[in-house]
Amino acid sequence: MTTKRLQIKNVSVKFGGLSALQDVSFEIDDNQLLGFIGPNGAGKTTLMRVIMGMITPLSGSVFLDGKNITGLRSVQRIHAGVALGQQIVKPLRKMSLLDNVALASGGAKLLSPLRALMVRERSEEREVAQELLIQVGLGDHVQKLPNELPLGFLKRLEVARALALNPLLLLLDEPLAGLSKPEAEQMADLIASLPRKGLSVILIEHNLLQVQRVCPTLYVQSNGRALAFGDTNKVIAEPEVRRAYLGVDA
Amino acid sequence: MTYEIVVLTNMAIAVLFALSLNVITGFCGQVSLGHAAFLGIGAYTSAMLSKAGVPMVITFIPAMGTAALIGLIVGVASLRVRHDFLAITTMGVVFLFTGIVRKQELLGGEIGIAGIPAPDFGRIGLLVTSLLCVLAYLLFTIWIRRSWTGFAFDSISEDEDTATLLGINVPKFKLFAFIVGTSGAGLAGALYAHQVRFIGPDSFGFVESISVLAMVIVGGIGSIWGVILSAAFLSALPQFFQVIDDYKLLVYGLLLFGAMRFAPDGIDGLLRKVSRWRAVK
Ligand SMILES: Nc1ncnc2c1ncn2[C@@H]1O[C@H](COP(=O)(O)OP(=O)(O)O)[C@@H](O)[C@H]1O
Numbered sequence A: 001m002t003t004k005r006l007q008i009k010n011v012s013v014k015f016g017g018l019s020a021l022q023d024v025s026f027e028i029d030d031n032q033l034l035g036f037i038g039p040n041g042a043g044k045t046t047l048m049r050v051i052m053g054m055i056t057p058l059s060g061s062v063f064l065d066g067k068n069i070t071g072l073r074s075v076q077r078i079h080a081g082v083a084l085g086q087q088i089v090k091p092l093r094k095m096s097l098l099d100n101v102a103l104a105s106g107g108a109k110l111l112s113p114l115r116a117l118m119v120r121e122r123s124e125e126r127e128v129a130q131e132l133l134i135q136v137g138l139g140d141h142v143q144k145l146p147n148e149l150p151l152g153f154l155k156r157l158e159v160a161r162a163l164a165l166n167p168l169l170l171l172l173d174e175p176l177a178g179l180s181k182p183e184a185e186q187m188a189d190l191i192a193s194l195p196r197k198g199l200s201v202i203l204i205e206h207n208l209l210q211v212q213r214v215c216p217t218l219y220v221q222s223n224g225r226a227l228a229f230g231d232t233n234k235v236i237a238e239p240e241v242r243r244a245y246l247g248v249d250a
Numbered sequence B: 001m002t003y004e005i006v007v008l009t010n011m012a013i014a015v016l017f018a019l020s021l022n023v024i025t026g027f028c029g030q031v032s033l034g035h036a037a038f039l040g041i042g043a044y045t046s047a048m049l050s051k052a053g054v055p056m057v058i059t060f061i062p063a064m065g066t067a068a069l070i071g072l073i074v075g076v077a078s079l080r081v082r083h084d085f086l087a088i089t090t091m092g093v094v095f096l097f098t099g100i101v102r103k104q105e106l107l108g109g110e111i112g113i114a115g116i117p118a119p120d121f122g123r124i125g126l127l128v129t130s131l132l133c134v135l136a137y138l139l140f141t142i143w144i145r146r147s148w149t150g151f152a153f154d155s156i157s158e159d160e161d162t163a164t165l166l167g168i169n170v171p172k173f174k175l176f177a178f179i180v181g182t183s184g185a186g187l188a189g190a191l192y193a194h195q196v197r198f199i200g201p202d203s204f205g206f207v208e209s210i211s212v213l214a215m216v217i218v219g220g221i222g223s224i225w226g227v228i229l230s231a232a233f234l235s236a237l238p239q240f241f242q243v244i245d246d247y248k249l250l251v252y253g254l255l256l257f258g259a260m261r262f263a264p265d266g267i268d269g270l271l272r273k274v275s276r277w278r279a280v281k
């Protein structure tokens, strides 16, 4: 049996009395693009935050490449190879887009202030950043500050920054939201081109059209519970999914 | 001449003290309302050793070390608190410090420590030593600012959670800022003890903590040059005007409030605005 890139085992999360996740399990292989859909409040963002170590689950565990990372802090998970592009964009507003991305590609320097103190050169990281920004279509704006740009652009910055961490597993929380139709299509194409040996992607998205177009596998969650998992077209055809997500009676 | 030398030495010490808080509050974004405690720790350490016969310059090292050690402990204790709570925690440190010192016979209690030996090289020598310390610390902070540590600080001061998601080990960087900042304050304290040659718990209280914070904020949070200017200026004021000395807390409190309300980027921001405005004209 090959080890899975990511395994989620029986994860449950409660916020006060509210069950945000109930006994959720799924897994994804290397070199895979998994679509992740579910109505608002389904617990998608919460699950991403559990994988990132930003929320400690009530129970359950998370494995990356067969290694149990449940006890690791967020920063350790990032250096172990998980990266998140958040649903609510969080650019550093006092630095250029280029520096936002360059900082993320700083690697091991960011783990120790003493090591970071020895280095002043940023040109290598800026080159990497420049390429990534071009890749997400922000090549013309690298020197701008985040406040000069509309939300759609900041969404792409979020993706570029997550990619700069050079992850094994990339989590993208609604990266197409706020983009125009052609932009969304372009972004979806870009995301579809990412998976390779050594990189798997989980794409949370409301834009079902794009998900169906680019994701071969789909995971559906509703009210904090796993509803379906498998081949995208089959999953979408399931009556349960149609009822919960699409609001159509099968 | 002596008077000018005293004023200049006091200014140099104030600049060093403000630069040290600038690392914690300006670079790393951690507001401290208790920085004078570390000035005091340095001053007491240096004064005691100096009275025991250790040469002043040698006392700098343990003065910085003790301040940094306590700074590290305070840093660890406040890793989990943010913003307003951090301000309250650090404020507690300064009250704790003066409270403890007052009760210690060994540290002179309420009365303090008098008869701290003058440095062998006289007043001018002390001024030169102070200026050299300022210069060394200044160069070190400029170095930090331009290194990847400064780069990481920029993100931490803006948004810790985002910094973490970029792979930055935020707690370690914060502790580093605390160590560098508090050791700088310890050094300033050692110089101060030999400048005034008499120290008591009242010299390192809440008022002094607010004054130094006012210097950093009026200078423009994080801006090295702005902080130097404002610290030099604000430390000279009470030396020339007795009124300001009498109403220190009020004056510095108002300055702090005014700067945050009307010029959030301090002198540095104002200068930038003026130069931009000129450029437009
Ligand atoms: N930090 C929080 N505290 C309390 N409730 C939360 C918190 N985060 C999310 N929730 C709740 O958990 C549920 C799942 O939220 P979320 O994971 O954001 O859903 P989704 O991303 O699928 O829209 C929602 O009912 C939301 O209100």
Ligand SMILES: [Mg+2]
Residues within 6 Å of the ligand: A044, A045, A046, A087, A173
């Ligand atoms: Mg969400």
